Amino acid sequence: MIEDDWEIAELLGEYLGGFDICITNYECPHLGISALSVKKYDLVILDLSLPSMDGTEVCKLIRQKSQIPIIISSARSDIQDKVVCYNHGADDYIPKPYDSQELVLRINALLKRHSNTPNTKQEPKKLFTCDETKMEVYKSDSLLNFTNAEYAIFSYMIKKSGYPISREEILLNVDSIKYESNIKSIDVLIGRIRAKIEQNPKKPQYLVSIRGVGYKLINETNK
Numbered sequence: 398m399i400e401d402d403w404e405i406a407e408l409l410g411e412y413l414g415g416f417d418i419c420i421t422n423y424e425c426p427h428l429g430i431s432a433l434s435v436k437k438y439d440l441v442i443l444d445l446s447l448p449s450m451d452g453t454e455v456c457k458l459i460r461q462k463s464q465i466p467i468i469i470s471s472a473r474s475d476i477q478d479k480v481v482c483y484n485h486g487a488d489d490y491i492p493k494p495y496d497s498q499e500l501v502l503r504i505n506a507l508l509k510r511h512s513n514t515p516n517t518k519q520e521p522k523k524l525f526t527c528d529e530t531k532m533e534v535y536k537s538d539s540l541l542n543f544t545n546a547e548y549a550i551f552s553y554m555i556k557k558s559g560y561p562i563s564r565e566e567i568l569l570n571v572d573s574i575k576y577e578s579n580i581k582s583i584d585v586l587i588g589r590i591r592a593k594i595e596q597n598p599k600k601p602q603y604l605v606s607i608r609g610v611g612y613k614l615i616n617e618t619n620k
Contacts, residue, residue, distance in 0.1 A: 398422040398442040399429035399455060400470070409442075412497045418504060426450040427610065430458055431560045438465060439508060442500075443487075445471040445478060453481045460486030462559050466507045470500070524603070524618040525594070527552045536594055537618070547590050549573040550583075551614075554604070558616035561607045587612060 398420050400406045406422040413420055421438070423429035426447045433441075441459060445452030456467055469482050472493040479490050488511075489503055526535050532548055534541045534555070543551060549571045554562060564583045568574060574583070591598040603615050 399426055400444045401447050416501050426455045427561055434557050434560045440466045442468050442470050445473050456482055456487050457485040466511045522618050523616050525555055525616050527555050541593055546573055546586055550586055551590050554614040558614050561610045561613050563611040
């Protein structure tokens, strides 16, 4: 669930738990989007009025990377919002306020329908791959010459491919880059990585900057 009202999230979580539906809520949309790249979920319940990013844009970003079912749960009942969400790939739209039992029925119906639908979408081929046992990173079949710090950052970014990653997230989650390191040291290392993976590091096409957030690794190839 991506819902910034923690009271609603807590109440829904307790209610749905009685039907063996386990909820993990993310108040920040960026964290919710990132979680989908590292954890397996069966369905997303998405609010629209979120901090830092509108829910319609969150819906679009999720659908670009995943076929996971999406239920919009929002007090915004304007038809235009519904049109935008369905165009971005939402599977259902339930206006607030609603009976929680209705949400249970919609969740179960959507999960049943989704489980009976064959997944014919072919996963895009990854350009960058990581061999964690050897601590090696490859671009296509070519081994990249990374330092330990560069490897640690880039291997983490491969796991989060396609999702925005803040500098703070890198500092907290990459063991070899201690939190005592500063933001500028991350930028320096990103610059070094770009020099090794980009054809033109000044105009990166794989390791791109996300204004106000940090970076994103585009890890797909048509070859």
